[in-house]
Amino acid sequence: MSEAFFIQGSEGKIQVFVDYPQGEVKGFAVVCHPHPLQGGTPHHKVPHLLAQMFLERGCVVYRPSFRGSGESEGMHDEGFGETEDTLDVIKYARLKHIGKPFYAGGFSFGAHVMAKSYATLPVELQPVQTILCGLPTATVAGVRHYVTPEIKGDILFIHGEGDDVTLLSDMIEWARPQRHMVTVLPGANHFFTGYLKHLRLAISRYLVSA
Numbered sequence: 361m362s363e364a365f366f367i368q369g370s371e372g373k374i375q376v377f378v379d380y381p382q383g384e385v386k387g388f389a390v391v392c393h394p395h396p397l398q399g400g401t402p403h404h405k406v407p408h409l410l411a412q413m414f415l416e417r418g419c420v421v422y423r424p425s426f427r428g429s430g431e432s433e434g435m436h437d438e439g440f441g442e443t444e445d446t447l448d449v450i451k452y453a454r455l456k457h458i459g460k461p462f463y464a465g466g467f468s469f470g471a472h473v474m475a476k477s478y479a480t481l482p483v484e485l486q487p488v489q490t491i492l493c494g495l496p497t498a499t500v501a502g503v504r505h506y507v508t509p510e511i512k513g514d515i516l517f518i519h520g521e522g523d524d525v526t527l528l529s530d531m532i533e534w535a536r537p538q539r540h541m542v543t544v545l546p547g548a549n550h551f552f553t554g555y556l557k558h559l560r561l562a563i564s565r566y567l568v569s570a
Contacts, residue, residue, distance in 0.1 A: 362377040363379075367449065369444065369445045371445075374425070374432050374445050374448065374449065375425040375432045376425070377402050377403075378422050379420070379421045383418065385457065385460065386461070387417070387460045387462065387488075388419055388453045388456070388460055389411070389422070389463035389465065390422045390423075390424070390446065390449055390453060390463075390464050391407045391411050392423075392442075392465070392469075392474045393423065394406070395503070396428065397436055398469075398503075400469060404467065405551075405556065406552060409559060409560060409563075410491060411465075413560065413564065414463055414465070417567055420453070424446060424449045426470075427441055438504065462486075462487045464491070465492070466493070467494055468493070468526065469496065471492040475509060478511050478513070488514065489516070490513065490516070491518070494518075494519060494550050496508065496525075496526040497530045497531050497534035501524075510537075512538070517541070518542075518559065518563075519531050520545050520547075520549050521546045521548060
């Protein structure tokens with residue numbers, strides 16, 4: 361059962377859900393949720409799955425509610441203020457778990473926010489492993505154009521072949537100059553409907569490699 365608490369951000373309180381693993385704490389993770397104006401919450405099935413995967417590997421997992429969603433204060437800020445808030449959550453978690461490895465994850469808009477957070481952190485403070493699912497890298501129909509920074513490191517990108525929200529072709533175009541590997545789930549849509557077992561398998565193989 362997740363516990364909820366608040367930390368102070370630049371625009372007010374940030375609601376954070378935290379889960380604790382059974383047994384020894386081996387690390388900590390921060391997981392970001394999909395677009396709050398499209399119904400995204402920390403309890404969405406994909407960030408929930410990411411949290412479960414990190415929990416199973418001994419991480420304390422933090423899932424913040426973005427600005428204006430849940431009980432977090434402030435107004436939606438298209439990923440800019442959300443990145444500030446995520447960095448505040450990462451800083452808080454790092455101070456709670458000094459010396460423990462940091463893991464990160466995000467889905468859709470949350471993947472964008474985590475990518476921006478990742479790019480902002482100095483190399484020595486970046487996560488040891490990061491999982492970004494359905495990362496928007498160009499124009500998302502009906503929403504906005506996303507400018508996703510270049511990032512380097514041990515990162516798992518997972519994308520649905522049939523994603524009509526964040527197009528696979530855009531993801532490939534963004535990944536190509538950086539020579540990132542992209543794990544593609546053939547037939548999967550943006551929400552990985554019917555593919556959670558496949559998603560779990562891909563994530564398990566990646567995390568075991570650490």
